Amino acid sequence: MTVSAATGPESHSYSQRRPTVVIEPTSGWAALELGELWKYRDLLLILAGRDVKLRYKQTALGVAWVVMQPLVAAAIFTVMFGRFAHLPSDGHPYIVFVFAGVVIWNYFAAILQRAGNSLISDSRLITKVYFPRLAIPLASTFSALLDLTVSLVVLGAMLAFFSIAPTWRLLTLPLFVLLAAVAATGVSLWLSALNVRYRDFVHAMPFLLQVWMFASPVAYATTLVPEKWRLVYALNPAVAFIEGTRWAVLGSSSVTAPMVVQAAGLSLVIFLGGAFFFRRVERSFADSV
């Protein structure tokens, strides 16, 4: 479907007699219609807000879950990999080193988890109302930000406890968060769209996330990987944003500029490809969801 650019939900003037909306069959690749998405930005944020509110309604521990999950994971990794296996942690206390990785990884994983099934769980909306369908998986990207923020506060406390002073590099943290968001959203656009057609992806998701986590330097350091293979290893965009986060927060890590550039480029390709793929298949969502 095509929408003439001039008017939208807010416009009340149609004196020039140009149709507000032209409804026609479309085929092939469609434009992203970012303008349309922008008009519905309030919906995007309200959907994200709904996710956040619903997540911790009727839970006894509430937001404590946000804190506990990464802490427990980090503690286990510290004991297993740090104490027993004596893996290197680039000179940082192992728990802080792992926790920084877990925090950013959880953000990535949360987006994927929520977005993957989002179109199915919101099928009532898709079959009953028009709005840019991209708003649904994108809302997950925003709703996961709350958990990330809470975890970052805990990470701050941990840094204070170990008296690790922040450096100027901390200012680059938002960039690595953005990198994680773009990579995760890109993948989730593919998965959520495919999931409408093939429900297999619901089952594949936990497995995919588990494998992906161990293929990423969450519980161990990239320095375990031989230097000449590191760029190949960093084809996994998670390597760059995890080590990048450590670099920003702890002041040093094995991340290199080529790794970041490579990950950013790759993530952007996945993201744009996902967005166009999503737009291409979304026209059949209401019929097949």
Next chain:
Amino acid sequence: MSATAITATRLSKSYRIARALVRQPYRTLQEEVIALPRTLWKRAWGQSEKLETFWALEDVSFEVGEGEVIGIIGRNGAGKSTLLKILSRITEPTRGRAEIFGRVGALLEVGTGFHPELTGRENIYLSGAILGMRRSEITRRFEEIVSFAEVEQFIDTPTKRYSTGMYTRLAFAVAAHLEPEILIVDEVLAVGDAAFQKRCLGKMEDVAGQGRTVLFVSHNTQAVRQLCTRCILLEHGRVVADGETDETLATYNERLRTLRIDAETGINNPENRRGSGAVRFTGVSVEDLSGEERYNFRMGETVRFRLSYQVNEPMRGVAMVIALRSGLSREMMTTVRHVVTTEPVTAGSRGTVIIDLPEVYIRPGEYPLYLHISESVATKTNYDVLDDLTPPLVIAPGGRQLHGNFDPAQPVGVFSLPSRMTIVDPAAVPEAASSVRDRASRVTA
């Protein structure tokens, strides 16, 4: 008509359905992988999969002027909802084109996007945003919405604690304050109590009165008559009539009458042909005592139903129920279960019965019919229903013609028992009326 609000040109929508009608709408990857060699083989040899193309909508063209209130009617499965879904951009047409001038508000159900765990306040924002309102717009109208819904006290209570009535009121209130230039409404009135339905109609009349365009889909002929000046009748996805409401409704009823009701009619339509198929109505005729088929009766006449059926699977007895519904989907009158037999019946047996409603003293109006046949013991599966598959029964005033039409929102009764008046002081009666008095020894109130 001044300016155009909607132009539809040859809108068509097809769905691919596999021959087995219960084909699931999605496949698992595994199914696709397993089917892949076969699919490829068939494709290579030019045999495509035996999918039937089903046209839910075919070459539908019409124009709606600004400020028009148009009813779209038709039986279930005629393509009404598909048309609405295309016009509200939920799904794309397969062919054709539509141009829409103005902001569209589509109301395809009450409470779209509502989440039971969220509070009334949160749901107002959520539902409003989903319907296309900006946050600031919702904030501006918030008080209005809350007071229209009458839920002030419970606005911060999760809506799962609301009564059905409160929930529906709140959901409708949000939608009612959307203020679109073109309002598309689908059967929303099928929910809620009579008073609430009346209010919804009132709100829609307001919308129409403000010169906005309304597209109203319903098989509630009473509401359509009340609201719409023009009607479009759809049948099997095509426009078969487009004109003034009364004319189109007359065509609709005429076509319903000539419709062949047999074991196959609407068999794939779960909305108005339900049940397992163990028994099916094969013929329905509404007639008067002289045997003439008609659907228009005067108050006080006897309405005769001649019903034929066929048993397709062994059943434990046969029983039938007839109900007259109000235009708003609730039953006004339900007969007892007329038991044809309590003995087991075998597959292939057929039967015909006559059920009379003697001296029908119901207020004038249109009453859609609901016919139900089942086993004589209570059962959940072995039955057949004809729901809106016949024209509605029309009761016209009889006798002295002093009956207001039935209106579910008015506090007057539906039934008029036969009542008798004797005039004690003839001086109060003007000369001209005396002849009437002689004729009508029995008068209905």
